[in-house]
Amino acid sequence: MRKVSTISHYRMNLRLGMFSFMSHRITGILLLIAGLFILIGLSVVMLGRTTFEELIILLQFPTFRVLAHIVSIALYWHILNGIKILIIDLFRAGRIHKLLTLIMIVIFILGIIFYFIYAYPGLVHP
Amino acid sequence: MLKIMIKMKHNRERIHWVFQRISGLQLLICFGVHIWVFFFKLKRPISLDGLQVIFSHPAWIVFYTIFIALAIYHGFSGLWTVLTDENPSKTYKKVWKIILFVSGILLISITLWNLILLGAL
Numbered sequence: 001m002r003k004v005s006t007i008s009h010y011r012m013n014l015r016l017g018m019f020s021f022m023s024h025r026i027t028g029i030l031l032l033i034a035g036l037f038i039l040i041g042l043s044v045v046m047l048g049r050t051t052f053e054e055l056i057i058l059l060q061f062p063t064f065r066v067l068a069h070i071v072s073i074a075l076y077w078h079i080l081n082g083i084k085i086l087i088i089d090l091f092r093a094g095r096i097h098k099l100l101t102l103i104m105i106v107i108f109i110l111g112i113i114f115y116f117i118y119a120y121p122g123l124v125h126p
Numbered sequence: 127m128l129k130i131m132i133k134m135k136h137n138r139e140r141i142h143w144v145f146q147r148i149s150g151l152q153l154l155i156c157f158g159v160h161i162w163v164f165f166f167k168l169k170r171p172i173s174l175d176g177l178q179v180i181f182s183h184p185a186w187i188v189f190y191t192i193f194i195a196l197a198i199y200h201g202f203s204g205l206w207t208v209l210t211d212e213n214p215s216k217t218y219k220k221v222w223k224i225i226l227f228v229s230g231i232l233l234i235s236i237t238l239w240n241l242i243l244l245g246a247l
Contacts, residue, residue, distance in 0.1 A: 025208060032201040039194070039233055042240045049247050053174055079157075082150050089147065 020101045024081045027074040034071045076111055080104045142203065149200040156193040174247065181245035187238075194237045202226045 044055045058064065084100050087093055093100065163186075169176040180186050209222050 025204075028201070028204045029208070032205060035197060035201060036233075039237055042244075043236060045240050045243050045247065049174060052244075052247070056172060056174065079154065082154075086147060086151070 016098050016101050020081060020084070020097075020104075024078060024085070027078040027081075030074045031071065031078060034067075034074075072115070073112065076115070077108060080108055080111075146200065146203050146207075149196050149203070153193070153196050153200055156189070156196060159189065160193065177244055178247065181241055183245075187241045187245060190241055191234070191238050195234050198230050198233055202230050 041055065045052050059068075081104065084097075084104050087100060088097055163180065167180065169179070181190075206222065206226060210219055
């Protein structure tokens with residue numbers, strides 16, 4: 001029998017659970033890449049004080065700020081999804097995984113609203 | 127013999143599964159501490175001097191080394207799961223295992239060195 005590829009398998013079962021599973025993997029890989037960039041970027045410290053100070057100035061640029069926001073949001077999603085997986089594993093709550101995913105999505109949206117209120121206070125109090 | 131080998135393989139997978147969860151939980155705690163340091167302990171605007179105040183203390187170097195080691199373990203372990211999802215050949219698994227192990231050790235060592243340098247600059 002012909003083996004069904006992983007991507008076809010994902011496409012065939014694209015429901016809430018699969019969406020949650022795929023997003024956990026995608027955000028995980030994104031975070032891994034971001035983490036590697038941060039760790040390698042930190043190595044600039046080997047080049048001396050001036051170079052490191054230049055790196056700090058460079059990280060204040062809008063492009064890097066947007067990237068930092070994207071990574072923070074991905075991290076937040078990954079953490080929430082991870083907690084959901086832990087709850088399912090520890091309490092054998094596989095039956096209510098849809099409910100847990102929906103609760104997670106609500107918490108995620110609320111968290112993102114608070115995050116942007118904190119990141120851009122001007123949006124609330126212009 | 128085959129039964130024992132299968133059992134050992136299952137145990138290894140189980141340990142890997144358990145450690146993935148444990149490291150995730152530990153990362154969550156470390157991340158909470160990191161947020162506290164970043165938002166409440168680090169002086170604004172962020173500068174090298176502000177970072178030096180934190181990293182001149184050995185306890186923070188130890189904490190961040192553990193944090194990064196855990197993150198690398200968790201990340202590479204997750205990547206390993208993604209890479210071996212379709213049950214590839216033994217050679218493929220072996221090559222990836224070596225790549226991930228060596229780069230993990232290298233990254234942890236470089237980070238430790240960088241953190242020490244950051245405190246001593």
